[in-house]
Amino acid sequence: xxxxxxxxxxxxxxxxxxxxxTLLVGSNRHGRFGPVVADWLLDHLRAHDDLExxxxxxxxxxxxxxxxxxxxxxxxxxxxxxxxxxxxxxxVLTPEYNHSFPAGLKNVIDWHFTEWRAxxxxxxxxxxxAGGLRAVEHLRQVFAELHAVTVRDTVSFHNAGQSFGDGGxxxxxxxxxxxxxxxxxxxxxxxxxxxEAKEKRPYDDVRDA
Ligand SMILES: Cc1cc2nc3c(=O)[nH]c(=O)nc-3n(C[C@H](O)[C@H](O)[C@H](O)COP(=O)(O)O)c2cc1C
Numbered sequence: 247x248x249x250x251x252x253x254x255x256x257x258x259x260x261x262x263x264x265x266x267x268t269l270l271v272g273s274n275r276h277g278r279f280g281p282v283v284a285d286w287l288l289d290h291l292r293a294h295d296d297l298e299x300x301x302x303x304x305x306x307x308x309x310x311x312x313x314x315x316x317x318x319x320x321x322x323x324x325x326x327x328x329x330x331x332x333x334x335x336x337x338v339l340t341p342e343y344n345h346s347f348p349a350g351l352k353n354v355i356d357w358h359f360t361e362w363r364a365x366x367x368x369x370x371x372x373x374x375x376a377g378g379l380r381a382v383e384h385l386r387q388v389f390a391e392l393h394a395v396t397v398r399d400t401v402s403f404h405n406a407g408q409s410f411g412d413g414g415x416x417x418x419x420x421x422x423x424x425x426x427x428x429x430x431x432x433x434x435x436x437x438x439x440x441x442e443a444k445e446k447r448p449y450d451d452v453r454d455a
Contacts, residue, residue: 264298265437267291268333272340272351274305279406282414283372284339287401290426291337296434300329304350311353319357326354330361335368335437336394337430340381341406342373347381355388362392364449366436368429370401377402393452395440397432401425 269291273280284303291299308322330336340347355362367389371378379402386396401422403409411417 261438261442264296265334265434265441266300266332267297267335267337267433267437268300268302268329270336270338270351270354271301271303271305272338272348274303274307274348274350275341278305278341279372280305280339280341282410283370283403283406285414286410286416286422287337287339287370287426290423290430294430294434296438297335297430300333302326302329302354304348304354307350307354309353309357311349313357323357327358327361330358333361333365334441335366335433336362337368337370337433338385339370339372340378340385342371342376342378342381345376345380346384352388355392359392360450362389362394364440364444364452365394366433366440367394367396368400368433369396370426370429372403372406374405377404377406393449395436397429397436399425399428399432401429 269284269288271280271284284301288299288301291297307326308318309326310316310319338351340351367385369382369385371382373381379400382400382402389396402425403422409416409418409422416422
């Protein structure tokens with residue numbers, strides 16, 4: 247099979263260009279702890295040569311839970327949707343509320359559909375004793391419905407408030423740093439694989455049963 251020069255260039259670009267990854271910050275609670283973990287995570291995303299990060303913070307979105315396309319919703323979507331649509335991959339940061347993830351995070355997820363499809367999702371969680379792992383497992387079910395691929399490894403912070411000291415620095419970064427590397431390497435692998443696959447065979451025509 248022969249390739250045209252432009253097809254070859256496009257494919258070479260797809261193989262080497264950094265992945266656009268959108269970090270979705272899932273907590274919007276008044277007085278939330280989330281930004282401390284989000285800042286730590288963003289440092290990892292920025293330091294990764296293969297990733298170009300964007301942020302969507304649920305606390306800065308004003309989307310009605312009725313899913314009504316009000317003028318406020320349209321304005322909010324104009325901010326959020328391009329950052330989801332343009333992403334090659336996602337990292338979702340979630341706390342655990344009553345053994346699941348927060349309602350505000352679910353609302354942002356539910357407002358979108360095609361933006362998630364055929365893209366990888368890395369999951370990072372924090373909470374009390376269980377470190378948000380139940381929220382993570384619930385999110386896997388949600389993203390499967392949306393044709394997104396959650397990667398195996400996660401990062402979780404048990405009793406998160408005690409893990410970070412003054413200035414938002416981790417008291418013992420070795421475990422979380424290693425977990426973040428494993429999770430992000432998997433996001434990059436899937437992100438590259440799916441981006442190349444979609445170039446050859448778009449996912450748009452794949453239908454639900
Ligand atoms: C309504 C509510 C329910 C919670 N439920 C759980 C829970 O089921 N399991 C857990 O480990 N932590 C639970 N927590 C503790 C939170 O995970 C912890 O406070 C975390 O910092 C919340 O994230 P945020 O500060 O960014 O909102 C709960 C907190 C709230 C406010």
